[in-house]
Amino acid sequence: xxxxxxxxxxxxADLSGVGVYSREMLDGLSRAHPGDRFAFCYRPHxxxxxxxxxxxxxxxxxxxxxxxxxxxxDVFHGLNQRLPHAxxxxxxxxxxxxxxxxGEYSTPEFRxxxxxxxxDAAARSDRIIAVSEFTARxxxxxxxxxxxxxxxxxxxxxxxxxxxxAREKVILHVGAVQHRKNIARLVDAFERVDGDWQLVLVGSAxxxxxxxxxxxxxxxxxxxxxxxxxxSRAELANWYARAMIFxxxxxxxxxxxxVLEAMASGTPVIASNRAAVPEVAGDAAWLVDAQxxxxxxxxxxxxxxxxERCAELSRRGLERAAKFTWAAAVEKTWQVYRELAGSxxx
Numbered sequence: 511x512x513x514x515x516x517x518x519x520x521x522x523a524d525l526s527g528v529g530v531y532s533r534e535m536l537d538g539l540s541r542a543h544p545g546d547r548f549a550f551c552y553r554p555h556x557x558x559x560x561x562x563x564x565x566x567x568x569x570x571x572x573x574x575x576x577x578x579x580x581x582x583x584d585v586f587h588g589l590n591q592r593l594p595h596a597x598x599x600x601x602x603x604x605x606x607x608x609x610x611x612x613g614e615y616s617t618p619e620f621r622x623x624x625x626x627x628x629x630d631a632a633a634r635s636d637r638i639i640a641v642s643e644f645t646a647r648x649x650x651x652x653x654x655x656x657x658x659x660x661x662x663x664x665x666x667x668x669x670x671x672x673x674x675x676a677r678e679k680v681i682l683h684v685g686a687v688q689h690r691k692n693i694a695r696l697v698d699a700f701e702r703v704d705g706d707w708q709l710v711l712v713g714s715a716x717x718x719x720x721x722x723x724x725x726x727x728x729x730x731x732x733x734x735x736x737x738x739x740x741x742s743r744a745e746l747a748n749w750y751a752r753a754m755i756f757x758x759x760x761x762x763x764x765x766x767x768x769v770l771e772a773m774a775s776g777t778p779v780i781a782s783n784r785a786a787v788p789e790v791a792g793d794a795a796w797l798v799d800a801q802x803x804x805x806x807x808x809x810x811x812x813x814x815x816x817x818e819r820c821a822e823l824s825r826r827g828l829e830r831a832a833k834f835t836w837a838a839a840v841e842k843t844w845q846v847y848r849e850l851a852g853s854x855x856x
Contacts, residue, residue, distance in 0.1 A: 511851055513539065514549035514583035516574060519590055521556045521563060524740055527767050528606060531641075531665060532589045538840035540566040549580045585847045592627040593634055600850050603635040604663075607764025607786075608648040615690040615762065616717045629653055637850050639663050639843065644786035645764040661846050664790075666836030667770035675752050679707045681810060682753035682777070684746065684768040685760065687723075687737065688716030692759040692782070692800055694725045699759075699807035701731050703814060712749060714740040750775035754820065755813050758782065759800045766790045770834055773827030778820040780809045794830035796823065 519525075520532035540548050544567075551574035552560040565571060572580050579586055579596035586593070588603040609615055610624040632638065632653040638660045640646035646662050649655045681700065685691045693711065700709045709731070726735050741749070750756070756772035758781040766787045772779050773794060781787050782800035791797065796813070798805045813820055 511543075511584045511847060512547045512549070512580075512582060513585050513587065513847060514551055514572065514580045515539075515587045516553070516589050516592075516594075517550040517560070518553045518556045518574070520550075521552065521559050523742070527765075528590050530767070531604070531606070534666065534668070534836045535587075535589060535840065535843060536569075537566075538836055539844065540569050542837075542840055543844065544568055549583060551580065551586075584851050587843075587847075588631060588635075591631055593631045600636045601634055602637045602639060602846060602850065603631040604639045604641065605632075605645050605649050605764070606641050607645055607762070608652055609690060609762040609764070609785075611652050612648075613690070613762060615688065635659065637661060637846050639846060641665055641765045642786040642789050644789055648764075661842070663839050663842045663846070664834055665765050665767055665770070666839045667767070667774050667831050667834050668836060669747055669750065669771050669774045675748060677754045678752050679814070680710050680749075680753040681707060681755045681757050681814075682710050682712065682749055682772070683757050684712045684749075684771070685758070686713045686716035687711060687719045689718035689722075690716075690761050692761050693722050695801070695803050695806065696757055696759055697722075697725055697729055697731075697735065698803050699810055700735070701729060702807040703731075703810055705731075705734065707734065707814060709735045710749060710753065711735070711737045712739075712741055712746060746771075747775070750777055753777050755780065755810065757806075757810060758787070759798065759806055760785070760787065761800050763787050763790075769795065770831050774831035776824045776828055778813060778823035779827055780806070780813065790834075792830050794823065794826035 519529045520536055548569040549572045550569050551572040553574050557573050576595050579594045585600045586598040591605045610621045632655050640662050643662055646660045650657055756777045756779045758769055760782050763785045769781055769790050779795040781791050781795045783797040784800055796809050798809050
């Protein structure tokens with residue numbers, strides 16, 4: 511088969527969650543199917559930077575535009591819930607989340623643009639890959655997608671090896687510093703934790719970061735809170751290895767990749783009981799009401815004082831994370847391509 515993929519978000523070293531997904535799909539598909547041809551397509555604002563990326567032998571580079579796509583491809587895959595307006599034989603779109611349609615977690619302009627792109631992609635896709643059952647339901651309910659067109663393909667997890675370090679009295683959070691991640695409430699809850707613990711926030715600034723910074727500045731525990739910004743994958747792996755607890759009280763997630771990363775590192779997880787998080791975490795995390803500060807604080811305080819429960823959550827987390835592999839995600843994605851190409855051939 512000839513497969514074209516929107517590879518725009520795979521460029522560079524500082525990858526977002528969508529970027530990690532894109533990189534894993536591009537690398538995994540091209541390696542698993544060396545006899546097939548791939549077009550790695552980059553939108554203009556990333557095309558020049560993509561020239562520094564080494565492509566697999568069975569892949570070529572393509573400049574993607576709103577009215578320009580490789581029409582010879584059997585399948586075009588939009589990896590970030592949008593499609594170009596060019597003519598295509600078959601189109602697949604991956605939907606990661608639809609929080610923009612359900613809450614004020616970004617600017618009005620971003621919400622308008624995102625909503626337009628998502629509705630357009632949903633209408634023109636022959637198949638939709640949702641990264642969770644939760645996102646699949648949202649696509650059906652919010653975008654009117656036919657359930658028969660949707661396939662759920664979970665993310666995998668891959669954690670860079672960190673150096674051997676001892677666990678420290680650190681509660682770690684990984685994710686953009688923004689309203690959706692519920693960090694202000696996390697800071698409030700952390701005020702109840704004993705003074706020899708630190709809260710470490712890893713992630714770039716997002717919508718509402720200034721208000722969150724102000725809340726941290728006003729906290730009694732502000733000297734114990736570290737805001738690191740974006741860090742390298744190697745540094746992130748070290749923080750997962752160092753932290754004794756991972757806290758992820760997000761208000762809305764289409765998947766929740768950091769939850770799996772923490773589990774794969776053996777770090778006990780406290781997470782919200784809403785959106786896709788319970789689907790990902792299973793019974794391997796302590797789930798709390800994301801809007802209940804007292805419940806979140808109670809879970810954090812309890813884990814700081816209960817090494818046996820931490821050890822049990824660590825064991826369960828390692829077992830849970832092992833069930834999510836990128837190899838499985840790649841193979842399930844390939845089956846979507848085969849199914850779609852086969853139906854067109856018929």
